[in-house]
Amino acid sequence: MLNRIYDWVDERLDITPIWRDIADHEVPEHVNPAHHFSAFIYCFGGLTFFVTVIQILSGMFLTMYYTPDIENAWKSVYYLQNEVAFGEIVRGMHHWGASLVIVMMFLHTLRVFFTGSYKKPRELNWIVGVLIFVVMLGLGFTGYLLPWDMKALFATKVGIEIAASVPFIGEWIKVLLAGDSVILGAQTLTRFFAIHVFFLPAALLALLAAHFIMIRRQGISGPL
Amino acid sequence: MHRGKGMKFVGDSRIRSYEKNRIPKDYSEYPGKTEAFWPNFLLKEWMIGAIFLVGYLILTVAHPSPLERQADPTDTGYIPLPDWYFLFMYQLLKYEFASGPFNVVGAIVMPGLAIGALMLVPFMDTTKERRPLKRPLPTAFMLLALCSMIYLTWESVVNHDWDAAKAQGEIVEEADVDTSDPGYEVYMNQSCVTCHGENFEGTPAGAPLVGTGHTAEEVKDIAVNGIAEDGQQLMPADAFQGSDEDLDKLAEFISGITNQK
Numbered sequence: 001m002l003n004r005i006y007d008w009v010d011e012r013l014d015i016t017p018i019w020r021d022i023a024d025h026e027v028p029e030h031v032n033p034a035h036h037f038s039a040f041i042y043c044f045g046g047l048t049f050f051v052t053v054i055q056i057l058s059g060m061f062l063t064m065y066y067t068p069d070i071e072n073a074w075k076s077v078y079y080l081q082n083e084v085a086f087g088e089i090v091r092g093m094h095h096w097g098a099s100l101v102i103v104m105m106f107l108h109t110l111r112v113f114f115t116g117s118y119k120k121p122r123e124l125n126w127i128v129g130v131l132i133f134v135v136m137l138g139l140g141f142t143g144y145l146l147p148w149d150m151k152a153l154f155a156t157k158v159g160i161e162i163a164a165s166v167p168f169i170g171e172w173i174k175v176l177l178a179g180d181s182v183i184l185g186a187q188t189l190t191r192f193f194a195i196h197v198f199f200l201p202a203a204l205l206a207l208l209a210a211h212f213i214m215i216r217r218q219g220i221s222g223p224l
Numbered sequence: 225m226h227r228g229k230g231m232k233f234v235g236d237s238r239i240r241s242y243e244k245n246r247i248p249k250d251y252s253e254y255p256g257k258t259e260a261f262w263p264n265f266l267l268k269e270w271m272i273g274a275i276f277l278v279g280y281l282i283l284t285v286a287h288p289s290p291l292e293r294q295a296d297p298t299d300t301g302y303i304p305l306p307d308w309y310f311l312f313m314y315q316l317l318k319y320e321f322a323s324g325p326f327n328v329v330g331a332i333v334m335p336g337l338a339i340g341a342l343m344l345v346p347f348m349d350t351t352k353e354r355r356p357l358k359r360p361l362p363t364a365f366m367l368l369a370l371c372s373m374i375y376l377t378w379e380s381v382v383n384h385d386w387d388a389a390k391a392q393g394e395i396v397e398e399a400d401v402d403t404s405d406p407g408y409e410v411y412m413n414q415s416c417v418t419c420h421g422e423n424f425e426g427t428p429a430g431a432p433l434v435g436t437g438h439t440a441e442e443v444k445d446i447a448v449n450g451i452a453e454d455g456q457q458l459m460p461a462d463a464f465q466g467s468d469e470d471l472d473k474l475a476e477f478i479s480g481i482t483n484q485k
Contacts, residue, residue, distance in 0.1 A: 046273075100280060120350075144306070
């Protein structure tokens with residue numbers, strides 16, 4: 001049955017080459033922990049992606065309750081944490097996942113650095129990787145404000161001040177982020193929400209696609 | 225079109241046929257045991273993912289994610305702290321060469337240089353050599369950066385008053401109070417309110433009275449005789465000055481204050 005559905009689609013869309021590009025390739029011995037235990041360092045990138053998927057899923061469920069408004073943001077998080085069934089788990093996974101994704105990404109970066117895997121021909125993929133790192137830090141920064149509790153507000157104040165100290169365009173960045181040159185309030189919360197939920201994830205998905213396409217095109221770097 | 229199942233397209237916008245063979249290269253250039261990604265390798269990788277997920281979930285269940293009290297922009301005494309992975313930058317900004325007039329050095333120049341250098345690594349380290357020990361400069365710089373990040377994070381952790389940070393952000397319980405209760409009037413007219421606060425939230429001089437768990441009898445005793453703990457007088461005796469009737473009303477009222485639901 002499944003084969004016939006596959007054939008039906010393949011006859012019309014020629015999906016076999018797509019499938020081959022995504023999944024039909026070989027994994028060399030030196031990155032396979034089943035052969036060399038020390039090859040677990042090659043798992044960091046995959047685990048980063050794994051946590052990223054969990055972040056996207058748990059984030060989608062969090063937005064079913066969260067309200068990006070200064071009156072209700074904290075209350076909605078409090079309700080989610082204390083009243084909603086498994087809300088504590090979903091929020092907990094998003095909270096700890098945010099830290100884990102940074103940890104795994106950092107380890108992945110170190111692995112790529114110390115194995116010299118960024119060298120020709122993989123320079124572009126390294127640059128995309130650094131951009132992913134920056135986007136992830138941006139996601140961490142914007143997500144920190146959303147619960148609208150004391151540490152969220154005052155840490156973001158500091159963060160915005162740092163952004164404002166950029167020479168020449170600092171003030172412009174500040175207004176872009178906070179929505180106002182003085183007040184950090186309702187506008188800031190909606191902007192951070194939009195950046196955290198739409199702008200940065202869109203950028204992240206595009207960069208991840210580029211990252212993975214390049215890996216498939218170039219293959220994983222050889223053994224040292 | 226001779227690919228796939230021999231499909232036919234209508235019109236001219238078809239995907240051009242590839243001149244080169246698009247089948248991915250195998251890894252025969254590497255000696256050793258290669259393995260098919262699908263499904264062999266992916267099945268093993270799931271096991272690593274599953275082990276990771278178990279640790280992740282244990283962390284989530286053992287440490288519920290924190291939530292401080294609702295943001296209050298007027299409380300300017302609050303000392304903020306960024307998430308842990310920004311702590312090294314937070315610490316950097318405390319040093320003289322990176323704060324005050326040199327703030328831009330610590331906030332923009334140094335992080336900017338670090339990210340910029342990281343991005344340009346492939347163009348600075350252009351030799352073919354990949355082993356870390358055979359390219360000492362990149363390795364040394366990375367280890368230096370790593371050590372300074374760990375050191376700065378450590379410094380900021382040991383120099384932070386975590387108990388004060390926890391206390392300043394704690395969610396204050398709002399009392400569920402019937403202000404028409406005769407005991408409320410007694411509370412406001414006696415000296416109680418000066419130390420225990422208008423909303424029973426407590427002050428540095430007096431404990432909060434919300435959900436104390438004391439019975440009316442115990443409250444009466446405390447109001448008259450005070451509380452001592454470990455030889456230290458927490459609340460003085462004779463704080464209550466008034467009739468026994470008022471004391472009854474007060475005790476009944478205070479013992480009934482519960483958390484707002």
